[in-house]
Amino acid sequence: MLADSRPLPSIDAGPAISPLKPGGSITSEAAAGQWTLIRHRFFRNKVAAFAGCVILLLYLVGAFAEFLAPGLPNASRPQYTFAPPQRISFFAPTAGGGHEFLPHVKGYRIEIEPQALRRTFVIDENKVIPIGFFVDGPAYRLWGMIPMKTHLLGPLDSREPMYLLGSDRLGRDLLSRLIYGTRISMSIGLVGVAISLTLGVVFGAISGFYGGWVDTVIQRIIEIVSAMPTIPLWLGLAAAIPLTWSPLSVYFVVTLIVSLLGWTGLAREVRGRFFALRGEDFVTAARLDGSRERRIIFRHILPSLTSHILAVVTLAVPTMIVAETSLSFLGVGLKPPVVSWGVLLQDAQNVRSVATAPWLLIWPSLAVVTAVLSFNFFGDGLRDAADPYES
Amino acid sequence: MRDTMLSVRNLSLDFHLRTHILHAVRDVSFDLRRGKTLCLVGESGSGKSVTARALMRIIDKPGRLVGGQILLDGPDGVVDIAALPERGREILALRGGRIGLVFQEPMSSLSPVHTVGSQIMEAIRQHRKLSKKDARVRAADLLRQVEIPDPERMLDRYTFEFSGGMRQRAMIAMALACDPDILIADEPTTALDVTTQAEILDLIRRLQQERGMAMLLITHDMGVVAETADDVAVMRYGRIVENGPVDRIFHAPTHPYTRQLLDATMKLERGAAGSPATALFEAKAVEPVISVRGLTKSYGSVGKIFGFGSGNGGALKAVDNVDFDLYPGESLGIVGESGSGKTTLGRLVLRITEPTSGRITYRTAEGREIDVTDLNKAELRAYHRDVRLIFQDPFASLNPRMTVRQIIADPLLVSGKMTDQQAGEKVAELLKMVGLDPLAMERYPHAFSGGQRQRIGIARALALEPRVIIADEATSALDVSIRSQILDLLLSIRQRLGLSFLFISHDISVVRYFCDRVVVMHKGHIVETGDAETICTDPSAPYTRRLISSVPNPDPRNKRMLHRMRASS
Numbered sequence: 040m041l042a043d044s045r046p047l048p049s050i051d052a053g054p055a056i057s058p059l060k061p062g063g064s065i066t067s068e069a070a071a072g073q074w075t076l077i078r079h080r081f082f083r084n085k086v087a088a089f090a091g092c093v094i095l096l097l098y099l100v101g102a103f104a105e106f107l108a109p110g111l112p113n114a115s116r117p118q119y120t121f122a123p124p125q126r127i128s129f130f131a132p133t134a135g136g137g138h139e140f141l142p143h144v145k146g147y148r149i150e151i152e153p154q155a156l157r158r159t160f161v162i163d164e165n166k167v168i169p170i171g172f173f174v175d176g177p178a179y180r181l182w183g184m185i186p187m188k189t190h191l192l193g194p195l196d197s198r199e200p201m202y203l204l205g206s207d208r209l210g211r212d213l214l215s216r217l218i219y220g221t222r223i224s225m226s227i228g229l230v231g232v233a234i235s236l237t238l239g240v241v242f243g244a245i246s247g248f249y250g251g252w253v254d255t256v257i258q259r260i261i262e263i264v265s266a267m268p269t270i271p272l273w274l275g276l277a278a279a280i281p282l283t284w285s286p287l288s289v290y291f292v293v294t295l296i297v298s299l300l301g302w303t304g305l306a307r308e309v310r311g312r313f314f315a316l317r318g319e320d321f322v323t324a325a326r327l328d329g330s331r332e333r334r335i336i337f338r339h340i341l342p343s344l345t346s347h348i349l350a351v352v353t354l355a356v357p358t359m360i361v362a363e364t365s366l367s368f369l370g371v372g373l374k375p376p377v378v379s380w381g382v383l384l385q386d387a388q389n390v391r392s393v394a395t396a397p398w399l400l401i402w403p404s405l406a407v408v409t410a411v412l413s414f415n416f417f418g419d420g421l422r423d424a425a426d427p428y429e430s
Numbered sequence: 431m432r433d434t435m436l437s438v439r440n441l442s443l444d445f446h447l448r449t450h451i452l453h454a455v456r457d458v459s460f461d462l463r464r465g466k467t468l469c470l471v472g473e474s475g476s477g478k479s480v481t482a483r484a485l486m487r488i489i490d491k492p493g494r495l496v497g498g499q500i501l502l503d504g505p506d507g508v509v510d511i512a513a514l515p516e517r518g519r520e521i522l523a524l525r526g527g528r529i530g531l532v533f534q535e536p537m538s539s540l541s542p543v544h545t546v547g548s549q550i551m552e553a554i555r556q557h558r559k560l561s562k563k564d565a566r567v568r569a570a571d572l573l574r575q576v577e578i579p580d581p582e583r584m585l586d587r588y589t590f591e592f593s594g595g596m597r598q599r600a601m602i603a604m605a606l607a608c609d610p611d612i613l614i615a616d617e618p619t620t621a622l623d624v625t626t627q628a629e630i631l632d633l634i635r636r637l638q639q640e641r642g643m644a645m646l647l648i649t650h651d652m653g654v655v656a657e658t659a660d661d662v663a664v665m666r667y668g669r670i671v672e673n674g675p676v677d678r679i680f681h682a683p684t685h686p687y688t689r690q691l692l693d694a695t696m697k698l699e700r701g702a703a704g705s706p707a708t709a710l711f712e713a714k715a716v717e718p719v720i721s722v723r724g725l726t727k728s729y730g731s732v733g734k735i736f737g738f739g740s741g742n743g744g745a746l747k748a749v750d751n752v753d754f755d756l757y758p759g760e761s762l763g764i765v766g767e768s769g770s771g772k773t774t775l776g777r778l779v780l781r782i783t784e785p786t787s788g789r790i791t792y793r794t795a796e797g798r799e800i801d802v803t804d805l806n807k808a809e810l811r812a813y814h815r816d817v818r819l820i821f822q823d824p825f826a827s828l829n830p831r832m833t834v835r836q837i838i839a840d841p842l843l844v845s846g847k848m849t850d851q852q853a854g855e856k857v858a859e860l861l862k863m864v865g866l867d868p869l870a871m872e873r874y875p876h877a878f879s880g881g882q883r884q885r886i887g888i889a890r891a892l893a894l895e896p897r898v899i900i901a902d903e904a905t906s907a908l909d910v911s912i913r914s915q916i917l918d919l920l921l922s923i924r925q926r927l928g929l930s931f932l933f934i935s936h937d938i939s940v941v942r943y944f945c946d947r948v949v950v951m952h953k954g955h956i957v958e959t960g961d962a963e964t965i966c967t968d969p970s971a972p973y974t975r976r977l978i979s980s981v982p983n984p985d986p987r988n989k990r991m992l993h994r995m996r997a998s999s
Binding site: 054055056057058071072073076079083319320321323324325326327328329330331334339342343428 | 452453454475667668780782815818819821830840841894
């Protein structure tokens with residue numbers, strides 16, 4: 040039986056809520072705009088936030104490559120070919136038999152293999168090379184402009200060898216090359232995506248907004264472009280670049296080639312969103328309010344898309360990075376003296392060098408994998424947070 | 431065996447949200463008795479659905495049970511469902527076995543890739559050791575019980591081949607598959623038309639009495655409560671504010687909220703608009719503002735492109751040869767069930783959808799007659815300044831990325847007549863007019879409730895000082911107490927500004943409350959046109975009579991639905 044009802048003493052004014060922690064306050068999002076809501080949602084995804092930090096770090100490395108690298112990327116020292124990576128130690132034995140604080144790396148000595156009579160470098164535990172922060176090293180121009188010679192980390196005597204990640208077949212410092220490569224590889228992604236983005240958003244928006252035969256034509260073009268096998272096409276286009284061109288112009292042409300084939304996915308995404316939004320009530324409302332098409336697109340539809348576009352773009356950057364890496368690896372993309380991760384991997388093409396100097400394969404690949412994974416996690420997080428209004 | 435099948439004691443549920451903890455259900459207690467129906471009634475967000483889900487322990491993720499008991503009387507003594515492990519064998523045996531559940535949305539609660547039969551058979555075989563053949567026989571028997579014609583053949587049909595009412599019947603058959611002692615129906619008829627609703631409620635009631643089940647019916651509609659309940663519990667903000675036998679709740683409510691809810695419902699049962707009816711307009715020889723002649727919209731008349739189809743005969747006529755006049759200062763209701771073409775009609779008048787044939791004549795303030803069907807884009811924009819639309823969905827119709835001020839000021843700024851500052855002042859004035867605080871204009875729509883958002887939508891519609899407003903189901907997404915507030919707001923605005931309304935709704939009581947004249951639509955045709963009062967009390971067309979008699983009456987002493995007119999098929 041139902042207990043007979045008794046009038047409650049008070050009428051509730053609203054749903055009962057309490058703060059998450061006793062004594063905490065309830066935050067209001069009433070005046071929070073789209074980006075505040077997206078940020079709140081994004082930072083709840085810890086992996087994505089961490090990936091975002093990694094990406095930021097990679098770009099900082101790229102931006103300050105000259106300062107961060109201990110040496111110059113193309114400074115070769117034939118006397119130290121395939122030198123193995125050194126370890127940093129903090130305490131060095133003193134003459135008196137004790138230990139003192141002295142950051143240093145160990146030097147090299149030559150050993151000759153008895154069978155192959157091949158010269159190899161091994162770490163000589165007795166040679167101490169003191170290292171330090173903000174040391175003077177080889178002179179460079181920061182961003183090609185400011186002449187400087189201070190490096191973040193390096194041997195106190197710049198003539199001593201320091202190969203923290205080992206050296207390649209010409210005795211160049213892999214760490215320095217990796218750092219310089221970060222600049223090229225990470226920026227080629229950005230530049231490539233910028234071109235793809237422009238093409239993708241323009242074609243996608245036209246296709247999605249107007250529909251009809253315009254849409255049909257653009258969609259068929261997209262299908263044709265995406266049906267082309269990418270690697271042979273890249274190879275073909277890249278092979279057409281005249282050999283006399285400077286490395287910089289090759290760099291831009293390679294970017295262009297990669298992005299000319301990469302915009303289709305973005306265009307489709309934008310078109311799909313446009314189609315969905317065109318049918319939304321608030322867009323109909325804007326039309327009934329007397330807005331012209333341009334105003335509807337720029338004021339009502341595009342702001343709803345920007346966060347989605349950002350997410351798609353983030354997911355497109357790794358594709359670009361991988362494309363550049365594979366082209367350069369195959370020898371048709373960027374060429375020395377330009378340094379990119381793909382160019383570095385070119386050195387690890389044959390088994391012999393991988394066997395004698397595995398670090399040439401490990402570190403550049405690790406850089407590519409880290410960058411691609413970070414972008415993917417970051418992009419996934421962004422995509423999940425992109426629409427804070429869906430329930 | 432005891433009379434009480436299930437008793438809930440001091441049930442509390444919390445939702446841990448990102449910014450705060452929501453106490454969705456607080457100290458709720460009720461009993462379900464054999465052969466009796468308890469209606470849990472409340473507005474959206476009152477915690478009624480989540481209470482029902484807690485009985486089967488299927489609360490969605492951030493929610494958790496924080497206290498109370500759910501005592502189920504069974505052959506092996508009393509079991510406390512609240513204490514059972516969430517994924518244990520016992521709870522699985524209860525779900526569907528002893529407690530059956532019917533959801534609101536028959537489309538999404540049935541799988542579209544399995545046949546109806548296989549879904550029912552699966553439900554049976556989950557709990558009973560039956561061979562496939564026996565299960566099939568039983569499934570056919572269940573379909574027969576829920577009055578689906580030709581059950582043997584219907585078993586092999588897919589859900590998309592069923593109408594909404596048929597799907598809900600199949601859903602009920604599934605819930606009944608293992609002869610549960612308790613049936614929970616969560617808004618089982620909300621997604622259905624009134625005539626279908628009447629049939630389904632009737633069916634549920636009969637099945638429940640035949641089987642002696644205890645039923646928990648969750649609804650927001652006081653009419654449905656009056657027609658079906660034995661006992662009522664009124665919920666608000668997670669608490670049961672009042673409970674008791676249905677007659678006492680309706681005729682001697684004690685809690686102010688119950689009274690408010692009943693008042694809002696009862697108010698709609700009476701007309702409020704007075705009676706400036708047809709005769710009045712014709713007598714004064716006023717010319718109509720909008721007059722529609724022979725308006726037709728047909729879809730899918732692709733002809734014989736692929737050699738299939740039967741030429742023009744295959745086209746679906748959403749609106750078929752419709753004539754009506756809208757007089758200045760009048761509100762004309764357009765009533766019909768889903769698929770009757772009423773929404774299409776509203777969109778045709780605004781030319782959001784292009785008509786296939788027919789004429790729409792609009793008389794401007796200067797008395798010039800213009801033919802809406804051949805306006806060019808610029809002229810259409812001018813027409814849209816005079817004839818405005820209020821949308822059904824208060825969530826989708828406001829751009830979530832703009833502040834309230836930007837939303838309402840948008841039409842003002844687009845027309846280019848106002849500076850930003852003037853527009854700001856106008857927005858403040860409009861917000862005051864629709865009963866909102868002008869200080870709220872810098873907020874985003876997500877900070878407002880459904881009713882408040884609809885007020886914002888109304889303010890936007892009024893911004894350009896229109897002459898005609900088309901309200902497309904403007905109140906159907908709102909709770910009943912909010913609904914009557916919005917209707918009163920529209921009434922006062924209409925009187926103050928002398929607007930004409932084209933009021934499209936499926937809800938007859940709303941139309942009766944708001945409109946002077948009513949057009950009843952069925953399958954694209956106009957069935958009947960007349961004064962609101964006459965249509966609602968003494969309709970002449972058989973379809974209208976069936977429609978009116980299917981509307982649940984919010985008075986348990988006068989159950990209209992039981993004596994309703996049925997389709998003669």
